[in-house]
Amino acid sequence: MASTVGTSGLGYLYWMVAARELPRAAIGTATALISAATVVSMIANLGLGHMFIQRLPGVPAAAWSRIVSAGLLLGCAATAAASIAAVLVLPRLAGNFGFLHEPAGAAALIATAVALTASMLLDYVFVAHRASQGMLWRNLALAGGKVLALLGLTAAGLSTASAVVLAWTLPSLAVSAYTLSRSLPRLRPGYRLAGAGLAAELRYVRGSLTGHHLINLAQAGPSAVLPVLVTARLGAADNAHFYMAWMTASVLFMVSPAVAAALYAERTNAAGRSASLPRAALVVLVVIGAPAAGLFLAGGRILALFSPAYAAGGGILLKILVLAAIPDAITNLAVAHWRSQGALRRCLRLNLLMAATCLALTWLWLPSLGIEAAGFAWLTGQAVGALIVVAHAVHSRLVRREAPGPMPRPRPARGHRPPVHPVVRGRPAMQLSNRNRRPSPHSRPRSRTWRAP
Known part of the structure; x- marks a missing residue:
């Protein structure tokens, strides 16, 4: 939670700083490139972060090194390949991405996407070991480095x-390199980054790709695709x-995914089986309650800190997005809860429905409603998902109530003869209490002449 709040601040x-020092056209181009790199990173990271949560706890140092090294190498290589494909395809699909034709734009997209993938995977390594303080210092150093780099470049x-892209990318690469060389050996003594063992990890990567990765794409993809759609339909200035x-x-929007990832990690770890969904929901409500109220009431004045033009252009959109935070938290926690139960298909169906609703409505409404269309579409998609979650919870509770209880023991018929005593034939068996399965010593036969009373 501290990582989320500190990074956001x-x-x-x-x-x-960027809004005050740079023109809006430059910021629009930089945000479009960063958004495209975020989409590429989400597509190409192969879902390796959740594979880390499942496999890293409790494994020996050699296997730990092999899993982390293979995940980082495969994830970064896949991201680089996907970035090259995006450089070739995006300018042909949307003329507003023509800046990718230039070598500097193409190199910036590839470097930014790879840096995002490496940073995300390293965060999941710390989450898997329930050592989020390492993620906290990483992200604070990364966010602080971005601010200092942007001030220096401007x-x-x-x-x-x-200036925006360089200040965004270079600190990420530097902090990731430090994490690999210093932080991971302290987290797991004996760790060594090596390329051996890639073939042995491919089958686990395939399992992660067909399971968790599709869920992650459908869940986090729309938030990264929305700026790309706005750029393609309205331009960089909007x-x-x-x-x-x-x-x-x-x-x-960063609070509930952070709590959901922690909930899933706790339930995966043998020592954290007591993590409960109501407790996670309470944490999210406490953390986002006051900021949501402040952003809804004073969002225009907050955007005016960038410039009055940003307040006039995005004030209504900000209020719409604040309203969408509540159903977004419901769906994120529900997906984490179902994922911990192994219901991956249910998670995927829910996320695909929300993503399709959001992206389709955004594409249709943008020309007529402007940038507010993306907010309305996001709110609609999240609201549909939250209603489905509530309906599923109510249905599950009704099914549990209507489920038949244990079958009662059949009573013997009236004319039934009780079993005879095993020692004296023809006499009824003695009725012993269930608590005294073994008779006391004084009740045992002492000689062959003993007879039952």
Whole structure:
């Protein structure tokens, strides 16, 4: 939770500096590139983060090194390949992504996507070991480094989209390199990054790809695709307004996924079986309650800190996104709960329905409603998912109530003859209490002349 709050606060400061020092067109281009890199990273990370949660706890040091090394190498390689494909395809699909034709734009997209994948996978390593303090210091150093890098680049006179992208990417690469060389050996003594064992991990990667990865894509994909759709339909300038409102509301959208990941990790770990869904819901409600009220009431003034134009362009959108935080939290916690129970198909169906609803409505409504269309579509998709979760919970409770109880013991018929005593034939058996399965010593026969009373 501290990682979420600290990263959001420093990220807000980062974009405030960018909005004050750079023109909106440059910010729109930079946010479009970062959004495209985020989509590529989500598609190509192969769901390896949840595989880390499942497999890393309790394994020996050699196997631990093999799992982490193979996951990082495969994830980054797949991300680089997907980034190259995006560089070739995106400019042909949308003319607003023409900046990817330039070598600098293509290199920036590839580097940003790979840095995002490496950072995300390293976070999951710490979550898998219930050592989120390592993730906290990583993310604080990363977010603080972005702010310092942007201040340095703008002070040096760089006032283009390259300043935003460089300040976003270079600290991520530096912090990831430090984590690999220093933090992971302290987390798991004996860890060594090596390329051996990739073939042995491919079958686990295939299982993660067909299970958790599809769920992750359907769950987190729309939030990354929305800025890309806004850029493609409305242009980079409108995307700047949308991205500032979305980034401000993201402090609410980051809480429930963080709690959901912790809930799943606790239930996967043998020592954390007591993690409960009501407790996780209470944590989310306590953390996002006050910020949601503040953003809804004073969202326009908060956006005005960037500039009055951002407040005028994204004030209504911010209120819509704040309302969507409640159903978003419900669906995120429900997916984590079902995932811990092994109901992966149910998770996938729910996320696919919400993603299809959100993206389809966004594409249809953007030309007529402007950037608010993305907010209405996001709210509609999350509300549909929350209603399905509530309906499933009510149905499950009714089924449990109507389930038949244990069958009663059949009573013997009236004319039934009780069993005879095993020692004296023809006499009824003695009725002994269930508590005294073994008779006391004084009741045992002492000689062959003993007879039952």
